[in-house]
Amino acid sequence: MTARTPFFDRLAERIERIDSVLSVGLDPDPARLPEDLRDRDLPRWAFNRRIIDATHEHAAVFKPNAAFYEDPEGWRALEETIAYAHGKGVPVLLDAKRADIGNTTRRYADLVDPDRDGPAADAITVNPYMGGDSLQPFLANETAGVFVLCRTSNPGGSDLQDLPLETGEPVYERVAALADLWNDHGNVGLVVGATQPEELEELREIVPDLPFLVPGIGAQGGDAEPAVEYGLAEGVGLINSSRGIVFAGDDAAGEGADAYASAAGQAAKRLKSRLNRYRA
Numbered sequence: 001m002t003a004r005t006p007f008f009d010r011l012a013e014r015i016e017r018i019d020s021v022l023s024v025g026l027d028p029d030p031a032r033l034p035e036d037l038r039d040r041d042l043p044r045w046a047f048n049r050r051i052i053d054a055t056h057e058h059a060a061v062f063k064p065n066a067a068f069y070e071d072p073e074g075w076r077a078l079e080e081t082i083a084y085a086h087g088k089g090v091p092v093l094l095d096a097k098r099a100d101i102g103n104t105t106r107r108y109a110d111l112v113d114p115d116r117d118g119p120a121a122d123a124i125t126v127n128p129y130m131g132g133d134s135l136q137p138f139l140a141n142e143t144a145g146v147f148v149l150c151r152t153s154n155p156g157g158s159d160l161q162d163l164p165l166e167t168g169e170p171v172y173e174r175v176a177a178l179a180d181l182w183n184d185h186g187n188v189g190l191v192v193g194a195t196q197p198e199e200l201e202e203l204r205e206i207v208p209d210l211p212f213l214v215p216g217i218g219a220q221g222g223d224a225e226p227a228v229e230y231g232l233a234e235g236v237g238l239i240n241s242s243r244g245i246v247f248a249g250d251d252a253a254g255e256g257a258d259a260y261a262s263a264a265g266q267a268a269k270r271l272k273s274r275l276n277r278y279r280a
């Protein structure tokens with residue numbers, strides 16, 4: 001399989017090979033990095049490298065959130081991170097929640113273009129609020145995964161996403177139905193929070209074939225069991241934990257970056273096993 005193999009084929013192969021649906025979120029909050037890395041060149045990259053070394057055997061994907069990299073040093077750290085994850089054979093899902101008018105989205109779509117000047121992510125999260133044309137440059141890329149925000153994990157997700165339309169269906173259900181229509185190339189998935197177990201179940205009925213990215217277990221209090229039960233389509237989907245893994249070593253603060261990495265490795269292994277107990 002190469003970077004030009006459709007994302008969900010690569011993901012299915014990776015899930016089967018390492019027996020894991022775990023997405024390891026790489027959100028290297030600079031304020032929480034181990035002290036012995038803070039004066040390094042690119043501390044976020046130094047941190048991520050150790051986390052990747054410690055967790056890659058358990059990671060179906062790595063999911064860096066773009067918010068933690070949006071400054072000049074950060075983008076360098078992100079590119080190093082993507083290249084290093086690829087070197088370990090792990091796809092990268094960039095949680096960037098992008099979309100804009102078509103002309104602008106074409107620039108955003110460069111982030112998942114394997115021909116770009118620099119390492120490309122394998123999949124990306126996108127925001128459906130501007131409609132189908134705003135997503136077209138992502139959807140047209142047959143090799144990259146496109147995860148559409150549907151019912152998010154945050155408390156305020158209900159403010160707009162739960163509003164009933166004239167048909168009575170909530171907005172998030174319409175988003176799911178549209179995402180299914182946008183899936184001409186088999187490259188579309190949904191983002192549905194683990195904090196919303198009823199919506200997970202409902203959405204699985206509406207779009208039986210779309211894989212979900214399910215964030216919100218761990219630090220946000222979501223339940224892992226429904227996340228696995230409803231998040232996977234034909235066994236393919238991703239359950240994410242970010243802070244719960246990369247900062248599992250907070251209790252070992254003062255013992256250095258290696259102690260952090262070791263704690264992250266153990267946390268990833270434990271969570272993978274727990275998720276596997278719920279897989280059919």
Ligand SMILES: O=c1ccn([C@@H]2O[C@H](COP(=O)(O)O)[C@@H](O)[C@H]2O)c(=O)[nH]1
Binds near residue numbers: 027152153191217240
């Ligand atoms: O609905 C959503 C969409 C995205 N996220 C992102 O996932 C991780 C979750 O981090 P944790 O530390 O495991 O809580 C983070 O990058 C969020 O921005 C989400 O939580 N909910």
